[in-house]
Amino acid sequence: MSLDLLLVIFAGIFGLLVGSFSNVLIWRIPRGENIAFPPSHCPNCDHPLAPKDLVPLFSWLSLGGKCRYCKAPIKPRYPVIEGLTGLAYAAIALAFPLTTYGLLAPLGLMLLFTLLLVGSAIDLDTFQLPDEITLTGVILGLIFAALPTGGMTRLLPTLPNAVEGALFGAGIVVLVSLLGSWVMRRFRERRFPEFPLGYQQISLGLLVGAWLGWPAALVAAALSAGVNVVAKKVVPIPELATLGGFVLSLVLSSAGTGPNILSMVNMALTGAGAVALLCGFYWWIHSLQSRRKTPNAEADSAAETPSDPVAMGFGDVKLMAAIGAFLGWQATLVAFVAAVPLGLLLALTFGKKLPFGPALAAGAVIALFWGPHLIAWYRGFTGM
Structure with a gap:
């Protein structure tokens, strides 16, 4: 043997x-x-x-x-x-034979599969993806990327690629959520913006990131949150300016003004993803502190706090960030593209509302095993 x-x-x-x-x-x-x-x-x-x-x-x-x-x-x-x-x-x-790829890289993919499976099972039960799974997955993905994986062929992304993958993964889902909820509100402004960080700052990060990149998006979001803290209330950032400005930016880019459109979309997604992860970690820390002070406080608060319509759950945003940290941005795009028809198929098959997390997880498994082959096929098909 x-x-x-x-x-x-x-x-x-x-x-x-x-x-x-x-x-x-x-x-x-x-x-x-x-x-x-x-x-x-x-x-x-x-x-x-x-x-x-x-x-x-x-x-x-x-x-x-x-x-x-x-x-x-x-x-x-x-x-x-x-x-x-x-x-x-x-x-x-x-x-991915261990004699070729070393022990650490396949172990990282095994860990990713466990995070996906556990998260999917919990999502099916509760319609929630716990931060203990998603945000911990982001951290673990970046740790594995930073470690020397050994082996003759690198399997996991490098640390810069893992960071880009995490930001891109979060960004692509949060963009769908931002635009979808804007449409659901018939382009009205949010009635219940979060304090001090929330979707308004993510929309701002989308616009700033499109022109200046994700570090500038984080700075802009932090400054906006600081203004909220100083004012002790939410200082509105009109989505007509941020989301509308992003759409206008794409039009200008296609007309030859600013970065080319593919670069602008990538920078916008990573900008929005960076701010989304900042919000995710802030809300996680805040919820942990609330739980220590008053058990069940988070659940009671969630039940009492009104909110605007949501196109996609924020847990999906964080799950895609974890997938991106382990697989890199290209495979993450494959995972998302595969997840959309899978999610629709599951919903039509079972005829009821289902969480999107399991579809994202299934897409990630497809990307894990066949992502490089699908990317190579696409490049050959399009001549890229």
Whole structure:
């Protein structure tokens, strides 16, 4: 047996174990529970589970899908998550042999798959993508990009490319959200702008980034937030000026004024993405502080705070940023393009409202395995 094949088998077994832990994350993160303590227990009778109850796949099969102690049914999702993770880890080890790419890069892709799977399962249950999955994924993606991955061929993006991928991923989704919600409001201004950072600053980042790049977009957003803090209220930034100005900028660019249109779109997306991530991390830190002070304060506040119509959830913005940090901007674009028809197909198939996160995750898996081939095919087809 070759070394690569042996490593594929080990990766599959490792994936089964990670899949078992993924089920813990899927159950506990939305409930705000510690992921390590108490040890695994039946969610129905709270009886602690013995090691023989925790063998991936086999425990569920041997018990007939029921708890050993109270006989309550155990959801089939548990072995499905374990099996999918085992298969995916083995597939990654097979597609990207460790003898060629080193250990660290395939491990990073395995971690990305787990983040996508856990996030999708939680999104299907709650219509929310937790920051513990998405923003932690952004941080981990940048860490993996910064580390020397080893191997004869580089698989993960470099750190500058990972940063660009994260900003681009966040930007492409938040742009759809900005324009979509503007249309849903019939081009009226927001009634409930966030304080001190929010969608108004993201729209500003979109416009400033289109002309000056994402660092300038961050500076402009920070100055706007500072004005809000000093004024102790939201100082309006008309979307007619920011979003309308972005559309006008594209018209001017196509007429030969300023950067070429592709560069302008890229700079605008990374500018909006940079401010969106700034908002994401700010809101995450703020929610953690609120939770420490008053348990359930975040949920109560969300229930009481009115909001404007939303075209896409902000969790999708952060999930795409994590995908971009692991895969780079080109593969992230492939993921988004694949996710749109997948999301429509799922919605039409099941005939009900579904979260977009699982479609983004599926698109990311397509980009993970076939992204470079699809990009090469597109370049050959268009002659680029």
